[in-house]
Amino acid sequence: MRVAVIGTGLIGTSVALALREQGVSVWLADTDPEAGRLAVNLGAGEPLPETATADVAVIAVPPSAVAATLAAAQARGSKGLASCYTDVASVKQLPVTQARALGCDMTSYVPSHPLAGREKHGPAAARADLFLGRTWALCPAPESSEHAIAAITTLVRMCGAVPLRTDAAAHDRWVALVSHAPHLVAAAMAARLEAAPAEALDLAGQGLRDVTRIAAGDTSLWTQILAANAEPVAEVLAAVAADLAEAARMLTDGDPKSVATLLDVGQAGVARIPGKHGGAPREFAVVQVVIRDQPGELTRLFDAAGRAGVNIEDVRIEHSPGLPVGVAELSVRPAEAGPLLAALEAGGWPVRR
Amino acid sequence: MRVAVIGTGLIGTSVALALREQGVSVWLADTDPEAGRLAVNLGAGEPLPETATADVAVIAVPPSAVAATLAAAQARGSKGLASCYTDVASVKQLPVTQARALGCDMTSYVPSHPLAGREKHGPAAARADLFLGRTWALCPAPESSEHAIAAITTLVRMCGAVPLRTDAAAHDRWVALVSHAPHLVAAAMAARLEAAPAEALDLAGQGLRDVTRIAAGDTSLWTQILAANAEPVAEVLAAVAADLAEAARMLTDGDPKSVATLLDVGQAGVARIPGKHGGAPREFAVVQVVIRDQPGELTRLFDAAGRAGVNIEDVRIEHSPGLPVGVAELSVRPAEAGPLLAALEAGGWPVRR
Numbered sequence: 268m269r270v271a272v273i274g275t276g277l278i279g280t281s282v283a284l285a286l287r288e289q290g291v292s293v294w295l296a297d298t299d300p301e302a303g304r305l306a307v308n309l310g311a312g313e314p315l316p317e318t319a320t321a322d323v324a325v326i327a328v329p330p331s332a333v334a335a336t337l338a339a340a341q342a343r344g345s346k347g348l349a350s351c352y353t354d355v356a357s358v359k360q361l362p363v364t365q366a367r368a369l370g371c372d373m374t375s376y377v378p379s380h381p382l383a384g385r386e387k388h389g390p391a392a393a394r395a396d397l398f399l400g401r402t403w404a405l406c407p408a409p410e411s412s413e414h415a416i417a418a419i420t421t422l423v424r425m426c427g428a429v430p431l432r433t434d435a436a437a438h439d440r441w442v443a444l445v446s447h448a449p450h451l452v453a454a455a456m457a458a459r460l461e462a463a464p465a466e467a468l469d470l471a472g473q474g475l476r477d478v479t480r481i482a483a484g485d486t487s488l489w490t491q492i493l494a495a496n497a498e499p500v501a502e503v504l505a506a507v508a509a510d511l512a513e514a515a516r517m518l519t520d521g522d523p524k525s526v527a528t529l530l531d532v533g534q535a536g537v538a539r540i541p542g543k544h545g546g547a548p549r550e551f552a553v554v555q556v557v558i559r560d561q562p563g564e565l566t567r568l569f570d571a572a573g574r575a576g577v578n579i580e581d582v583r584i585e586h587s588p589g590l591p592v593g594v595a596e597l598s599v600r601p602a603e604a605g606p607l608l609a610a611l612e613a614g615g616w617p618v619r620r
Numbered sequence: 621m622r623v624a625v626i627g628t629g630l631i632g633t634s635v636a637l638a639l640r641e642q643g644v645s646v647w648l649a650d651t652d653p654e655a656g657r658l659a660v661n662l663g664a665g666e667p668l669p670e671t672a673t674a675d676v677a678v679i680a681v682p683p684s685a686v687a688a689t690l691a692a693a694q695a696r697g698s699k700g701l702a703s704c705y706t707d708v709a710s711v712k713q714l715p716v717t718q719a720r721a722l723g724c725d726m727t728s729y730v731p732s733h734p735l736a737g738r739e740k741h742g743p744a745a746a747r748a749d750l751f752l753g754r755t756w757a758l759c760p761a762p763e764s765s766e767h768a769i770a771a772i773t774t775l776v777r778m779c780g781a782v783p784l785r786t787d788a789a790a791h792d793r794w795v796a797l798v799s800h801a802p803h804l805v806a807a808a809m810a811a812r813l814e815a816a817p818a819e820a821l822d823l824a825g826q827g828l829r830d831v832t833r834i835a836a837g838d839t840s841l842w843t844q845i846l847a848a849n850a851e852p853v854a855e856v857l858a859a860v861a862a863d864l865a866e867a868a869r870m871l872t873d874g875d876p877k878s879v880a881t882l883l884d885v886g887q888a889g890v891a892r893i894p895g896k897h898g899g900a901p902r903e904f905a906v907v908q909v910v911i912r913d914q915p916g917e918l919t920r921l922f923d924a925a926g927r928a929g930v931n932i933e934d935v936r937i938e939h940s941p942g943l944p945v946g947v948a949e950l951s952v953r954p955a956e957a958g959p960l961l962a963a964l965e966a967g968g969w970p971v972r973r
Contacts, residue, residue, distance in 0.1 A: 301972050308910040308970040310945055382825040391908045391947040391972070402822055431822055441820035449809055449831045451879070454886030455863040456805045459797060459856055461889040467794035469755055469784055471893050472735040474834040478802045479893065481827040482886040489883055494876040501871040503812055508864035510808040515857040523847040526804070530842055533807030533835040536814040540824050540832065555744045557661040592663055594744040617661035619654050619744070 270422065271296070271321040271348055273336055275306035277385060278355050279327030280393035283311035285426040288395050294321060306390040323422055324349035329488055330356040330495050334365030341372055351415040352376045353422070357442060358495040359406045359435035373410035377419040378435060380404045381428055382446070386483040396427065403428035406435045443499030450481055450489060451500070452507055457482040551598035554607055557617040558584075558595050568595060568616070575610030577603045623775065624649070624674040624701055626689055628659035630738060631708050632680030633746035636664035638779040641748050647674060659743040676775055677702035682841055683709040683848050687718030694725055704768040705729045706775070710795060712759045712788035714848040726763035730772040731788060733757045734781055735799070739836040749780070756781035759788045796852030803834055803842060804853070805860055810835040904951035907960050910970040911937075911948050921948060921969070928963030930956045 268291050272279045275297040283293045283306065293312030297303035307314060326336050333354045340348040352375055356362055359378045367373060383401040385392050403423040407416050423430045433441075457479040460468065493500055510529055517525045558564045565582075572579055583596045599607055604620060611618045621644050625632045628650040636646045636659065646665030650656035660667060679689050686707045693701040705728055709715055712731045720726060736754040738745055756776040760769050776783045786794075810832040813821065846853055863882055870878045911917045918935075925932050936949045952960055957973060964971045 305908065305910065305947075305970070305972045308945070309947065382823055384825065384827065389908075391949065401825065404823060433819065437819065438823070441817075441823045444812060444816055444820050445824045445828045448812070449828050451867055451882065452805060452809045452864065453827075453831050454883050455860045455867070456802055457886035457889035458863060458882055459801070459859060459889065460892050461885050463797055463889075463892070464794075466786065466790065467797050468892055468894060470735055470757060470791070470794045471798045472737065472754065474737065474806075475798045475802050476893060477830040477833050478806050479886070479890050480830050482883070483890045484883075484887075486880055486883040486887060490876050490880040493871060493879055494874075497871040497874065497876070501868040504864045504868040504871070506812060507808045508861045508868060510811060511805065511857045511861035511864070514804055514808070515854040515861060518846060518850040518854040518857070521847075521850065523843050523850070526846055527839055527843040529804065529811055530807050530835070530837075530839040532814050533810035533832070534837075534839060536810035536812065536816075537832045537836045539813050539816070539821055540829055541821060555658065555742075557658065592661070594658075594662065596744065617658070619658045 268292070268323070268421075268425075269294070269319075269321040271315055271324040271340075272312065272327060273297075273315075273324060273340060273348075274327035275302050275311065275390045276327060277388045277390070277392050278381065278383075278397075279325065280306045280309065280311050280390040281383075281395065281397040282325050282327065282355070282381075282426060284309070284393055284395035285398060286422070287311060289425045291425065294319065302390055306393070309390060309393065311390070311393065318344055320344070320346050321349040322351065323418055324352045325422070326352060326354040328354075328356075330358050330361055330491050331365075333362035334369050334371065337362075337366050337376060338369045338371050341375070347372075347375075350375065351418040353379045353419045355379060355381055357446065357492045359404075359438045361495040363406075363408055363435050373408050374412045375415050376408065377411045377415050378406045378408065379419060379423065380406070380438065380442070381423075381426070382442075383428070384484075386480055388485045388488070398423075398426040398428040401428050402431050404438050405430050405432050406438050407432070408435075439496050440499045443496050444503050447493055447496055447500045448503035448507065450484065451493065451504055453479050453482040552601040552604035552620070554597045554599060554604055554611070555619040556595045556597065556611060557592050559592050565595065568597075568611075571611060571614050571616065572597065572607060575606055577607040577610070621645070621676070621774075621778075622647070622672075622674040624668055624677040624693075625665065625680060626650075626668075626677060626693060626701075627680035628655050628664065628743045629680060630741045630743070630745050631734065631736075631750075632678065633659045633662065633664050633743040634736075634748065634750040635678050635680065635708070635734075635779060637662070637746055637748035638751060639775070640664060642778045644778065647672070655743055659746070662743060662746065664743070664746065671697055673697070673699050674702040675704065676771055677705045678775070679705060679707040681707075681709075683711050683714055683844050684718075686715035687722050687724065690715075690719050690724050690729060691722045694728070700725075700728075703728065704771040706732045706772045708732060708734055710799065710845045711848040712757075712791045716759075716761055716788050726761050727765045728768050729761065730764045730768050731759045731761065732772060732776065733759070733791065733795070734776075734779070735795075736781070737837075739833050741838050741841070751776075751779040751781040754781050755784050757791050758783050758785045759791050760785070761788075792849050793852045796849050797856050800846055800849055800853045801856035801860065803837065804846065804857055806832050806835040905954040905957035905973070907950045907952060907957055907964070908972045909948045909950065909964060910945050912945050918948065921950075921964075924964060924967050924969065925950065925960055928959055930960040930963070
C-alpha cells in the first residue's frame with residue numbers, strides 16, 4: 268500500500284507515523300514547507316514526488332480546505348493523486364457539500380474522522396499511537412464505492428483505530444455533543460482564569476487542569492469547526508448555560524437541592540462514557556480486596572472466586588507506589604457480591620464491599 | 621512524631637500512607653468500621669488506642685462534620701487526642717466559624733486544605749504520592765499558635781506537599797474559581813450525556829473524558845462543599861453561563877467572531893495554570909529540534925546551544941513510542957530564538973521554530 272498524506276499537522280503526521288510502523292510507504296506534502304520537512308525528519312515518510320499515484324490519499328487539512336484540496340488532488344496528472352481519498356476533518360457535512368459543489372469524484376471519496384487529538388498541534392506533537400483503540404468514524408457518501416470504503420477501512424485498522432460507520436449528518440450532531448460543545452465549555456471555564464489573581468492560580472489542582480486542558484487548542488481551527496457545526500453546538504451550549512445559570516441562582520438562594528440533582532445527573536452522564544478502549548461500563552457491584560504485591564497473588568484470588576462459583580467481570584488494581592499491598596477491585600453481578608464476600612472472608616482475605 | 625488520622629477516606633488514608641513512608645506512627649479511626657479496617661489492612665496505620673495522645677491529629681471528614689469532630693477530639697480524655705489539630709476540608713470559613721461557635725480551642729487548630737484529590741473516593745483509592753508536589757493551603761486562624769502552625773507545616777512537608785499560607789476567606793474565594801465552579805461546569809456538561817443516544821457516546825474521545833472526569837465525584841460531599849461556598853461559586857457560574865449563552869447565540873446567528881474571542885481568552889486562561897509541580901509558564905519562544913533516541917544526544921544539543929551563548933530555559937521531549945527519533949522543544953528568551961536556530965542549523969540539526 269502506498270499512502271499520500273496531504274497536510275502534516277498533528278493528525279496527518281500521526282497517521283503517517285502509524286502507517287510507517289506497519290511498513291506502509293508514505294508520501295508527505297504540506298503547504299507549509301517547514302512543517303512538511305519536520306514530518307519527513309521525524310521519519311513520517313518521504314516528500315511527495317512530482318508524478319506518482321498512491322493507493323490512498325489522506326487529506327488532513329482544516330475543514331474548510333478539504334474540498335478544494337480534494338479537487339486539486341483528483342485533478343493531479345492524468346490519473347489523480349490516488350485511487351481513493353479520505354479526509355480527517357471534525358465536521359463531515361461541510362466538506363461533503365463543498366466537494367459535491369466543486370464537482371469532485373464522490374465515488375473515490377470516503378469522508379472520515381478519527382476521534383483522537385491532543386491540545387498541541389503541528390507535526391512535532393504527532394504520535395504513532397495517537398489512534399490506538401480510538402474510534403474512527405467513516406461517513407461514506409451515497410456515491411462512495413465499496414472499493415473505496417474497503418480501502419479506507421483497511422487504513423483505519425492499520426492505524427490501530429476502530430472504524431465506526433455512520434452518516435455525515437448524524438456524525439455532526441453527535442460530535443457537537445461529545446466534542447465541539449465540550450471544547451467551548453472548557454474555554455468558557457478557562458476564560459475565567461485569564462484575569463484571576465496569581466494567588467488563586469496557586470491553588471489550582473489536577474481537576475482544573477483536566478477540565479480546561481482542551482481549551483489550549485488552536486483557536487482558528489476550532490472557530491472553523493464550531494462555525495461549520497453551529498446549530499447542534501449552540502443547542503448543547505444553551506442547555507449547559509441554562510443549567511449553570513439555574514445552579515448559580517439556587518446557590519445564591521441557599522437551596523442546594525437542585526445543585527445535588529445536577530451533580531447526580533452529571534455523575535450518571537460520566538458513567539455512560541465508554542472506557543478508553545471501548546466498552547461501556549455496566550452495572551456491577553464492586554468488591555475491594557487487599558492483596559499483597561507479590562507473584563501469584565491475583566491467581567490465588569481468582570482461584571478463590573472461581574471456587575465460590577463467582578464470575579469476575581472486571582478487575583482493577585489500585586496500588587500506591589512503595590506499598591507492599593494494593594487493592595483489587597472486583598466487579599461482579601450484584602447478586603454474586605454477597606457469596607463472593609463470604610467466600611473471601613472465610614478464606615482470610617481482607618475485603619470490603 | 622505520632623499522628624492520629626480521623627476519617628479514613630481518600631484524603632485521610634493518603635495522608636496516613638504518605639506519613640508511614642516517612643516512618644511516622646499513625647493511628648486511624650473512622651465512624652465506618654469497615655473503612656477504618658480497610659485502611660489498617662492497607663498498612664496506613666494502627667487502630668486508634670482507647671487512651672493515647674498524638675502530636676498531631678488530622679481531621680479528614682466532610683466540611684460540616686469538621687467542627688464537631690474537632691470538639692470531640694479536644695474533649696477526649698484529660699489532655700485531648702493531640703497537641704495540634706488540622707482539617708483537610710475544601711472550604712475553610714465554615715469549619716472555623718463552627719469550631720469557634722462550639723468553643724473549640726483555636727490556638728491548637730490550624731485549618732488546612734491539600735489541593736489534591738481523585739474522582740474516586742474511599743480508602744481503596746488512597747495513594748501515598750497523592751500530595752507529591754501539590755499545593756497544600758494553610759489558613760491559620762488569628763488565634764492559631766506558632767507552635768501549631770509549625771507542626772502542621774512539618775506534616776504537610778512530610779506528605780511531599782508545598783505549604784501555601786493564606787487566610788480562610790481568600791482561600792474560599794479562590795477555590796470557588798479553581799475547584800468548586802469547575803466541578804459544577806464539568807457536571808453540567810456531563811449531564812448532557814445522561815439521555816444522549818449510545819451512538820453519540822461511541823464518538824467520545826479523550827477530550828470529553830478530561831472535561832467531565834471530576835463530575836464522577838461524590839455528590840453528597842460536593843453538595844456540602846458547594847453549599848458552604850455558595851456565593852463565590854455562584855458568581856463564577858453565572859459568568860460562565862453568560863459566556864456560553866452568548867456563544868450559543870452568536871453561533872446561531874452565524875457570527876463566529878465572539879466565539880473566537882472566547883476561545884482566545886480561554887487559551888490565555890489555560891496558559892496561566894501553573895504546571896503540575898508549580899512554576900507558571902513564562903513567555904518563551906520554542907525551538908523544535910529533531911533528535912535521535914540515543915545516549916548523549918541531549919548533551920550534544922545543549923552543548924551546541926551553550927556554545928551559541930543561548931540559555932535553554934526549559935526543555936520538553938516529545939517521543940512517539942517505537943520511533944528512533946523524537947522532538948526536543950527548547951524554550952528560550954524570544955531574542956535568543958534566532959541565534960539558536962542559526963547555530964543549530966549550521967551544526968546540521970533539523971530545526972523548526
